[in-house]
Amino acid sequence: MALSLSGDDEEYDSESEQQRAANRPKPKVGTSAAIKLPSNRSSSGARRRRTRCRKCEACVRTECGECHFCKDMKKFGGPGRMKQSCIMRQCIAPVLPHTAVCVVCKEAGKEDTLEEEEEKFNFMLMECSICNEIVHPNCLKVNDASGVVNDELPNCWECPKCNHAGKSGKYASNLPGSLLREQKSLKEEGDASTAVKRRPDREETPRYRPEETLHRQPPLLSPSNLPRPRPEDKLRKKRKLFDDDEEEDLGVRKKEKSDDPYYSKLLHHIKTEEEDEDPYEEEDEEGRVPHFRGGVERRGRFGDPEDEADERDSRSSLLNPSVKTPFGDSDQSLCSSPQAGPSSEGGSETQEKGPRRKARRKRRLPNRELSRELSKALNQEIQKTEDCLANENRQPLKVEPQTENEEPQRLFRNELGDQRPHLKNKEMNGTPWELRHFYPSQITPLGFNRSTPTNRPVPPHSPPKCVQMERHVIRPPPISPPPDRLPLKDGKSHVIQREVWMKIFGYLTHQELCVCMRVCKTWNRWCCDKRLWTMIDLNRCTSITPLMLSGIIRRQPGSLDLSWTNISKKQLGWLINRLPGLRVLKLSGCSWAAVSALCTSSCPLLRTLDVQWVEGLKDAQMRDLLSPPTDNRPGQLDNRCKLRNVEDLRLAGLDITDTSLRLISRQMPSLSMLDLSYCNHINDQSVNLLTAAGTTTRDSLTDINLSVCNRVTDHSLNFFKRCGSICQIDLRFCKQVTRTACERFIAEMSVSVPFRLKEDKLLQKAS
DNA sequence: ATCAACGTTTAA
DNA sequence: TTAAACGTTGAT
Numbered sequence: 131m132a133l134s135l136s137g138d139d140e141e142y143d144s145e146s147e148q149q150r151a152a153n154r155p156k157p158k159v160g161t162s163a164a165i166k167l168p169s170n171r172s173s174s175g176a177r178r179r180r181t182r183c184r185k186c187e188a189c190v191r192t193e194c195g196e197c198h199f200c201k202d203m204k205k206f207g208g209p210g211r212m213k214q215s216c217i218m219r220q221c222i223a224p225v226l227p228h229t230a231v232c233v234v235c236k237e238a239g240k241e242d243t244l245e246e247e248e249e250k251f252n253f254m255l256m257e258c259s260i261c262n263e264i265v266h267p268n269c270l271k272v273n274d275a276s277g278v279v280n281d282e283l284p285n286c287w288e289c290p291k292c293n294h295a296g297k298s299g300k301y302a303s304n305l306p307g308s309l310l311r312e313q314k315s316l317k318e319e320g321d322a323s324t325a326v327k328r329r330p331d332r333e334e335t336p337r338y339r340p341e342e343t344l345h346r347q348p349p350l351l352s353p354s355n356l357p358r359p360r361p362e363d364k365l366r367k368k369r370k371l372f373d374d375d376e377e378e379d380l381g382v383r384k385k386e387k388s389d390d391p392y393y394s395k396l397l398h399h400i401k402t403e404e405e406d407e408d409p410y411e412e413e414d415e416e417g418r419v420p421h422f423r424g425g426v427e428r429r430g431r432f433g434d435p436e437d438e439a440d441e442r443d444s445r446s447s448l449l450n451p452s453v454k455t456p457f458g459d460s461d462q463s464l465c466s467s468p469q470a471g472p473s474s475e476g477g478s479e480t481q482e483k484g485p486r487r488k489a490r491r492k493r494r495l496p497n498r499e500l501s502r503e504l505s506k507a508l509n510q511e512i513q514k515t516e517d518c519l520a521n522e523n524r525q526p527l528k529v530e531p532q533t534e535n536e537e538p539q540r541l542f543r544n545e546l547g548d549q550r551p552h553l554k555n556k557e558m559n560g561t562p563w564e565l566r567h568f569y570p571s572q573i574t575p576l577g578f579n580r581s582t583p584t585n586r587p588v589p590p591h592s593p594p595k596c597v598q599m600e601r602h603v604i605r606p607p608p609i610s611p612p613p614d615r616l617p618l619k620d621g622k623s624h625v626i627q628r629e630v631w632m633k634i635f636g637y638l639t640h641q642e643l644c645v646c647m648r649v650c651k652t653w654n655r656w657c658c659d660k661r662l663w664t665m666i667d668l669n670r671c672t673s674i675t676p677l678m679l680s681g682i683i684r685r686q687p688g689s690l691d692l693s694w695t696n697i698s699k700k701q702l703g704w705l706i707n708r709l710p711g712l713r714v715l716k717l718s719g720c721s722w723a724a725v726s727a728l729c730t731s732s733c734p735l736l737r738t739l740d741v742q743w744v745e746g747l748k749d750a751q752m753r754d755l756l757s758p759p760t761d762n763r764p765g766q767l768d769n770r771c772k773l774r775n776v777e778d779l780r781l782a783g784l785d786i787t788d789t790s791l792r793l794i795s796r797q798m799p800s801l802s803m804l805d806l807s808y809c810n811h812i813n814d815q816s817v818n819l820l821t822a823a824g825t826t827t828r829d830s831l832t833d834i835n836l837s838v839c840n841r842v843t844d845h846s847l848n849f850f851k852r853c854g855s856i857c858q859i860d861l862r863f864c865k866q867v868t869r870t871a872c873e874r875f876i877a878e879m880s881v882s883v884p885f886r887l888k889e890d891k892l893l894q895k896a897s
Numbered sequence: 898a899t900c901a902a903c904g905t906t907t908a909a
Numbered sequence: 910t911t912a913a914a915c916g917t918t919g920a921t
Contacts, residue, residue: 179903179918199902202913211914215902224903227919 177262180224183284187222194218196710198732217708223284226264230255234269239285258289265289616652628656635662658685665689669716672696679705689714693740696720703727706734714738718780722746731759733772742782742805752790756797771797780805782835787811791819799826803833807860813841814849821849828853835860837891844871851879857895867891 182189193200197217202208215221231238232255241250252268259280267277270290278288615623616631635643635657643662647654663685668678674697682690682705690709692702693716702724706712712734717725718741725744741747741755758771777800781790786809794801804820804827806812817836820827832855836842843866850859861867872893876885884896 177904181903181919182901184920198912203901212912213902213915214913229919 178227178230178257178264180283181227182221183223183225184221185223188219189221191219194710196732196734198707201731218710226255226257226285230257230264232266232269233263234265237266240266255285256287256289257283257285258292259283259286260288260292263289613652616650631656632659632661635659638662640667660684660686663687665691665714667691668695670694674698674701683708686711688712689716689738691716691740692720693717693742694719697724699724699727701727703730703732706730707732710734712736714778716740716780717744718742718782720744722751726751726754728772729754729757729759730761731772733759735775736773737775737800738778738780739773739776740778740780741784742780744784748785749787749789752784752786753793756790756793773798775800777801777830778803781809782806783808785809785811788816788819791816795820795822795825795827799830801827801830802855803835804831805835806839807835807837809839810841812836812839814843814845817842817846817849821853823852829855831856833858836864837862838864840865842867844868847871847875851875859893861891861893862889864891 184190193203193206193216195201195206195216199212199214200206200208200216202210202212202214203216204210226239228238239253239255241254244250244253253266255264256267256277256279257264264285270277276293277290278293280286280288613623614628616626616628618624631653635646638646640663643657647657664687666682666685666687666689668674668682669691670693671678672695674692674695679701686709688711690705690712691714697705697717697720702717702720706715706727707730713736715728715734715736715738717739720741722744723746725741725747728739747755756771756773774797776798779794779798779801782805788811791812794804806816819825820831820834822828831853834850834856836846837860839861842861842864846861846867847859850856861872869887869890872887872891875893876887879885885893886896888894
């Protein structure tokens with residue numbers, strides 16, 4: 131259907147079947163019928179639906195109750211139309227259903243009956259992402275073709291036949307589908323263009339190498355009554371199998387500089403896939419691709435020169451599709467029969483190879499991602515900057531500027547002055563964004579960012595398209611990412627447990643964590659644990675890229691600082707929709723257009739909202755922000771203001787008036803800290819409103835900042851006397867407030883609550 | 898039989 | 910182009 135990827139596909143008998151399937155409702159097929167399917171399902175589009183592993187963190191956790199899909203559920207008062215899993219519960223490694231059996235021997239996976247890790251592979255069920263056949267690798271009587279394991283999904287590969295036949299993959303992104311929306315794009319893509327686009331990917335497939343002399347596997351032992359494999363076993367097996375040469379792909383990537391757009395695209399796709407494969411391998415690893423070039427030594431198989439040769443091969447064939455491996459063009463049956471794979475064209479060496487070791491591990495992408503995942507522009511930029519990346523990032527441990535202004539200036543220079551957009555892109559996409567963090571002390575003498583809207587960072591020319599993000603599968607991070615112990619080269623595990631490492635990592639800064647993430651894959655995962663990233667600070671990171679966004683989602687921070695960034699409404703909307711646990715959001719200096727993304731029913735229940743100096747945020751916008759969302763789904767009961775839990779509200783530098791304050795007072799019953807500094811319209815009447823009888827703010831306010839509010843006078847101090855919980859009143863630089871009045875306030879309050887003048891016109895409760 | 902939710906279709 | 914809808918699958 132959507133996946134007529136090349137002319138080859140038309141050879142499939144089932145092609146017409148696929149077309150039909152796309153054009154009319156599928157006939158009802160019960161579970162039992164589905165089991166019968168394999169015989170005629172070979173090469174058809176009908177794939178076994180995967181199901182939850184029920185083991186991963188996502189599967190184990192409870193529904194968030196906050197996300198889109200939760201809100202739809204009947205149990206959360208929704209209409210139950212969407213029938214989708216909670217965003218936070220999207221399985222990281224969906225498994226084949228229990229009813230899946232080998233198309234050859236009709237038996238289930240048997241890997242858990244075996245001891246040897248490598249043998250297990252031969253007896254686990256593998257689903258081909260191209261022809262959809264599910265087989266035991268050992269049941270394939272093929273000798274000379276290599277299956278390509280897709281470790282994006284458990285039990286997923288491109289079977290030797292398809293791989294050998296050079297079929298372009300449909301891939302198996304059988305992940306929870308809610309975030310995979312590309313099928314349309316794929317469908318709309320013409321066959322020709324699809325074929326062309328897919329070619330490099332196909333060519334990237336590593337071929338069997340004669341040097342790999344491995345003993346043949348024993349013939350199939352087919353105990354028909356073996357217990358079913360547990361999904362987790364398969365997962366574990368995969369991990370184990372792949373961890374050893376985990377960095378091989380990194381090696382491929384790091385070694386290759388490309389001027390081939392296909393390759394560049396592929397490069398990026400691989401990265402994307404890596405994200406998908408495991409939430410803990412993400413932009414850090416991507417970003418470090420160039421770093422690896424001169425950085426961390428390769429270990430174990432990683433350093434195997436054969437692998438490098440192989441990689442070069444795949445690279446060259448990638449660049450030159452006409453270059454084929456000896457077996458690439460052989461006449462292969464097209465998966466119509468499980469027995470019909472390539473036989474012995476491979477020559478004598480091939481005979482020594484069981485399917486096991488031929489299944490070269492290679493990350494493959496789900497078709498959807500491969501098709502349109504990333505914008506062409508982005509890929510082109512990546513391509514152009516490959517070389518620059520290599521050079522710039524040769525020093526992976528280089529410490530980023532820490533001073534207040536250095537980094538932003540650098541960014542600004544790139545964003546504004548540099549006419550080489552690829553450099554900008556390189557900056558943002560080629561470097562781990564965590565390393566680009568800086569922690570400026572933006573505190574002015576008054577404790578506020580004195581930047582005014584005139585100093586607002588100018589958005590870059592082409593802000594990254596959040597659209598891209600929609601097509602990424604972003605899964606929530608597990609709380610304790612596997613493995614439990616660091617796997618060592620000799621197959622053993624490091625003595626120190628993960629949780630101990632986690633404690634150590636807990637002492638590191640984000641920058642240091644980023645360095646650790648480049649040490650190995652396991653550390654990369656561990657260092658991404660959301661406990662280490664409860665607060666993510668992208669303050670003044672002027673260009674927010676899709677990678678950053680996905681990185682944020684995976685870390686599920688409770689606190690996010692996007693101040694003075696160019697984040698767009700779409701991006702922010704995308705983010706907050708996926709951060710139901712977000713409690714602190716800082717958006718100072720952003721545009722109202724972006725901030726308006728909060729006016730949705732998916733806005734998390736924030737406790738702290740910082741919208742200082744937001745351009746265009748006035749009373750009308752404040753009203754929008756504080757109104758109940760209007761996009762509630764039918765049946766959705768909760769139409770309360772999404773900011774009702776805000777305790778800390780920062781509105782410095784806004785042109786808001788009492789109109790907004792009334793709303794705030796009404797809608798934020800828990801408001802404790804309120805920053806109204808630099809608000810020129812705020813006056814005594816405003817203070818009166820906030821502290822009037824019957825308002826919740828009267829008792830909830832503990833900390834108010836009215837510095838540089840020139841309309842506030844001594845009279846306001848009288849209003850504050852009626853605030854039951856007030857602890858700090860900042861009236862610094864209020865021209866119409868006198869020190870005398872402050873002292874009088876202290877004197878009068880001293881009867882009940884002792885206050886002191888911490889600074890001139892800064893009143894603080896003496897504790 | 899019931900529930901959850903995957904993957905595709907349809908609507909906006 | 911994206912989100913919503915929904916038929917159907919898979920687990921229990």
